[in-house]
Amino acid sequence: MKTLLKNAHILTMDDQYTEYVSGWLLTENGCVAALGEGDAPQADEIIDCGGGILLPGFVNLHCHASMIPFRTMGDDCPDRLRRFLFPLEQEAWTRELTYLGARFAIAEMLLSGITTFADMYYYEAEVARACVEMGMRGYLGETVICQRAPGSDTPEDALALSESLLQAYADSEWVRPIIAPHGTTTVSAEMLQKCQALAEKYDTLLTLHACEMDDEMRFFAERGQTPVSYLDSLGLCGPRLLAVHCIHLTDADIACLARRGARIAHCPGSNVKAGKGVAPMRDAARAGIPFGFGTDGASSGNTLSLFDQMRLFAVCQKTKYHDRSLFPAREIVRAATRGGAEALGMERTGVLRPGFRADLALVGTDRPALFPLYDPYSALVYGACAADVRLVMTAGVVRVRDGRLSQTDVPALRQALEKAMPPFRAAAEKYADTLKAKEA
Numbered sequence: 001m002k003t004l005l006k007n008a009h010i011l012t013m014d015d016q017y018t019e020y021v022s023g024w025l026l027t028e029n030g031c032v033a034a035l036g037e038g039d040a041p042q043a044d045e046i047i048d049c050g051g052g053i054l055l056p057g058f059v060n061l062h063c064h065a066s067m068i069p070f071r072t073m074g075d076d077c078p079d080r081l082r083r084f085l086f087p088l089e090q091e092a093w094t095r096e097l098t099y100l101g102a103r104f105a106i107a108e109m110l111l112s113g114i115t116t117f118a119d120m121y122y123y124e125a126e127v128a129r130a131c132v133e134m135g136m137r138g139y140l141g142e143t144v145i146c147q148r149a150p151g152s153d154t155p156e157d158a159l160a161l162s163e164s165l166l167q168a169y170a171d172s173e174w175v176r177p178i179i180a181p182h183g184t185t186t187v188s189a190e191m192l193q194k195c196q197a198l199a200e201k202y203d204t205l206l207t208l209h210a211c212e213m214d215d216e217m218r219f220f221a222e223r224g225q226t227p228v229s230y231l232d233s234l235g236l237c238g239p240r241l242l243a244v245h246c247i248h249l250t251d252a253d254i255a256c257l258a259r260r261g262a263r264i265a266h267c268p269g270s271n272v273k274a275g276k277g278v279a280p281m282r283d284a285a286r287a288g289i290p291f292g293f294g295t296d297g298a299s300s301g302n303t304l305s306l307f308d309q310m311r312l313f314a315v316c317q318k319t320k321y322h323d324r325s326l327f328p329a330r331e332i333v334r335a336a337t338r339g340g341a342e343a344l345g346m347e348r349t350g351v352l353r354p355g356f357r358a359d360l361a362l363v364g365t366d367r368p369a370l371f372p373l374y375d376p377y378s379a380l381v382y383g384a385c386a387a388d389v390r391l392v393m394t395a396g397v398v399r400v401r402d403g404r405l406s407q408t409d410v411p412a413l414r415q416a417l418e419k420a421m422p423p424f425r426a427a428a429e430k431y432a433d434t435l436k437a438k439e440a
Helices: 065-070 080-091 097-109 126-133 156-167 188-202 214-221 227-233 250-259 267-275 282-286 308-321 329-343 376-383 410-420 422-435
Strands: 003-009 019-028 031-037 044-046 054-055 058-064 112-122 137-144 176-177 208-211 243-246 263-266 289-295 359-363 389-394 399-403
Touching: 031 080, 031 359, 044 214, 054 329, 054 376, 058 097, 058 243, 058 289, 058 329, 065 112, 080 422, 097 112, 097 126, 097 389, 097 399, 097 410, 097 422, 112 126, 112 156, 112 389, 126 156, 126 176, 126 263, 137 156, 156 176, 188 208, 208 227, 227 243, 227 250, 227 410, 243 250, 250 282, 263 282, 263 329, 267 308, 282 289, 289 308, 289 329, 289 422, 308 376, 329 376, 359 399
Parallel strands: 003 044, 003 054, 058 112, 112 137, 137 176, 208 243, 243 263, 263 289
Antiparallel strands: 003 019, 019 031, 054 359, 359 389, 389 399
16 A cells, blocks of 8 residues: 655655655555655555654653553652662562553554654563554563562563563564663673673663662772673673663763664653753764663653653753753754664664655644744754654554544553552552652
8 A cells, every 4th residue: 555645844864864845755565665845656545744744753762661550659759769669560560551551651652753662671571462563663671680570580580581572573573572681780790691692692682771870870889890891891881782871971981882882772851850960972972872762661751752852852961061052953853763763773764765664753833832943853852742743654554643543542541551550559559658758
C-alpha cells in the first residue's frame, strides 16, 4: 500500500538538514519511497498534513516504561530509590503491571511522536509483547541487579531472562533485546563482566546508570576512581555501552568514553528534577560522543515526552555554560531523532530519505504558541508540546491519526491498568509516612 503525506514542512534530518517547505512524502512497504516538492505521485491513501512539521520519529534513549503506577509518588522524597521504590517493587510489582504499564506508556510515547525507546525494567518479556502488539520499536533489557527483584531472586536469574529474551526476539521487527545491569554500585564487578560477555555473545548493546548519584561518586572517589574509570577497568567502556545520565563526568571520563566509542543517554528532566546536576554535554558533544535524550521512567521524569527534554536540555546547557548560542535548535532536534537512532546503532532510521524506515511524526502548527513559524526547529524545541502531535507512523503504518491512537484508546488502557493496581496501591500505603517525610 502506498500512502502519500502532502502539504507538510518536511525536516529530513539528513547531513545537510534538507527541508521541503511545502513538501510531500510517499511511503510503501514500511519505508519512505520518495519525497520532495511540487507534483506528488499517486497513492492508495492521501493524508493532508495541513502545513505541519513532518520529521523522523523521536527516539527515547532511556525509560522504565512500565513504572506508570509510580507516577507522582514521592516526587519530593529524598533517597526514595532505597527508601521505598526498591522495597515496593519487591513487595508488590507483578508481571501483569509490567504488561499493562508498558501498554499505557507506549500509548503516551506514540502520542508524543516517539517511535523507538530503550527500556530497562523487570519482566521485560511483557514489555516486548506490548511493543509487538502496538507497533512500537523497543530496545529492551531485563534489569540485572545484585538483590532480589521482581521476577528474579538473583542477578544470575535476571541474566538468564536476558538471554531468553535475546533468543526469543532474535529476528523481530519490533524488539531488539539488550543487556541492562542496573548501575555501577548495584551490580558486582563479576556480574558486570558477565553482562558484557553476554552482550558480546549476542552482538547487542549494554546500558546502565552511571555517574548519576552523589553517593556513587563518593564511593568511587574513596577508591581513587570514577564510575567511568571503573567500568573501563572491567572492559565495559566500548561501542556497546549506552551510559545513562552521566551527570558527573570528568574531563578524563569524557576522553575515555570518546576514545572507546561509547554513547550517552542524557535525561535532563529527571536529572534536574532530582537536584542531581546538569551533565557536561557541551564537552561530551565536542568530544564526539554520540548522544540522545531519555525521559527516564514516569516516577523519575513524570512525562514520557521528548518535547520536555529538548526544552530542558536547551535551557540547562545554555545556563550551565552561560552561552545563548550553544546547541542551536536544529542540533537539539537532531539529538532527539537521528542522534538517538545513532546511539542505538539503528540502521535506516532517524532520517527521512528513500529506503529508510517510515517511522515519522507530524507536529501540527495551528496552535497560537506556534505562530509565526520562522524557524521550525525552534518551534519544536521552545514552543511545541506532545499535544501538538497529529500523526505518527511506524513502518509506514499509522499509529496516531488526528492526535488519537489508531488501534486502541487511552481510556481503555487506563481502565485495564487501574483494575490491576489495587494491591499495588495498598502496599504503597505502608510508605505514606516516608513519602511525606520531606514536608515534616
